[in-house]
Amino acid sequence: MVRNYPPGWTYADFAPQFKAELFNATQWAELFVKAGAKYVVLTSKHHEGCTLWPSSTSFNWNSKDVGPGKDLVGELSTAVRAEGLHFGVYHSMMDWYHPLYLQDKRNQWTTQYFVKAKCTNELHELVANYQPDILWSDGEWEAPAEYWNSTNFLAWLYNDSPVRDKILVNDRWGMGVHCKHGDFYNCGDRLNPGKLQPHKWENCMTMDQRSWGYRRDMTYEDVLSIDVLLKTLAETISCDGNLLINVGPRADGTIDAIFQERLLQLGEWLDLNGAAIYDSRPWMTQQDPNDHRVWYTTDGTNVYAIVTLYKLDVQIRLGALNSSSLNADSVVTILGYELPLQFTTDALGVTIRLPATGLPQQIKYAPVVKITLE
Structure with missing residues (x-):
């Protein structure tokens, strides 16, 4: 004024x-x-x-x-x-x-x-x-x-x-x-x-x-x-x-x-x-200890890893999940892009390969990785 x-x-x-x-x-x-x-x-x-x-x-x-x-x-x-x-x-x-x-x-x-x-x-x-x-x-x-x-x-x-x-x-x-x-x-x-x-x-x-x-x-x-x-x-x-x-x-x-x-x-x-977001609740981990851009929610069956500040990464390394939580029956996808993603696990975490192409723009803002543990 x-x-x-x-x-x-x-x-x-x-x-x-x-x-x-x-x-x-x-x-x-x-x-x-x-x-x-x-x-x-x-x-x-x-x-x-x-x-x-x-x-x-x-x-x-x-x-x-x-x-x-x-x-x-x-x-x-x-x-x-x-x-x-x-x-x-x-x-x-x-x-x-x-x-x-x-x-x-x-x-x-x-x-x-x-x-x-x-x-x-x-x-x-x-x-x-x-x-x-x-x-x-x-x-x-x-x-x-x-x-x-x-x-x-x-x-x-x-x-x-x-x-x-x-x-x-x-x-x-x-x-x-x-x-x-x-x-x-x-x-x-x-x-x-x-x-x-x-x-x-x-x-x-x-x-x-x-x-x-x-x-x-x-x-x-x-x-x-x-x-x-x-x-x-x-x-x-x-x-x-x-x-x-x-x-x-x-x-x-x-x-x-x-x-x-x-x-x-x-x-x-x-x-x-x-x-x-809407049908979720907090998971046992909120922010990933390895990749601090990633925040978690769950619906009780699936875990959602929200990858913020996404920079077209070809893979992400998560520390909140490991070989004891994921196995051969686990399914990993991206919401809105339903083809399964490849992943590898060890005792310290999980590495998930992300698609290099084919993601719609609204997914690229912040991809959500859906992890079905069983």
Whole structure:
């Protein structure tokens, strides 16, 4: 803002420029399906306080009263569910410029004027109006959970709310609560523990490596390549996490072409390799000890070795499997390329020969070696 806008420019000055005139919820939902997504989370309100639904607590500071003139949360929730996907809402508890929030902050969180007048009411509105499958909380880190009244709200959510039988929440409900409470943990942004976790977790990360929101000065190099995106997916799923990919749309309501391309590439890969992702669970080894590009999953019968950052290798050497786990009856193939692969084993590992030609492009991004042990 300092570089690009006049002195004294505020977030409120952006409102007339945010028109979302090209926003098409159905097109968004169709894109997410093609990307292979199973759930969608929309930012219903970020830290600046403007809500993307006509909230009764945000008169003249919501997407219905200013800017688009639309209930963006409502339109997307309807479109996403029409495609068979689960719908979630992100909600930031803090409100940078709200006078009651600033007053509570000056009072060192000993008062709850903002929570009682706005924050809790917003959460109740989202649940009542849109009945989300996921409530993704954020913006809570300045104050303890007691200030946010998190325990009482969650007790209502789980026991008495209209979504009590299906709702999932993350772990951002107050200072110091990260990685301690929630149906799934985010801990910090871009969580990537690299090893199996005892509690379900989610890696929330950005396609643009430098920003969560749209940047007009974004360069091609700033955007994750499909190879790195698939590596992130493999690492996350192997360690029993979910991947939530953030893309920042333009003010006109469209998703940038480079983001669409990455999502479609991801979906093409998942069309062929989804067995290693959707129907899988963690194996006894996550990252191969010999070839660190390789991450494992299993469906109970087969082991899937996801070869990330693939460079047209003619063979791979795996250290998590050896002559005691593979025998003459074992079958090794590549998903989407069903001809058996040649392999040799010894006490220290297995060497698998990969086809030099004939692999479709969507396989070359990250081949998945399917190993049927018996």
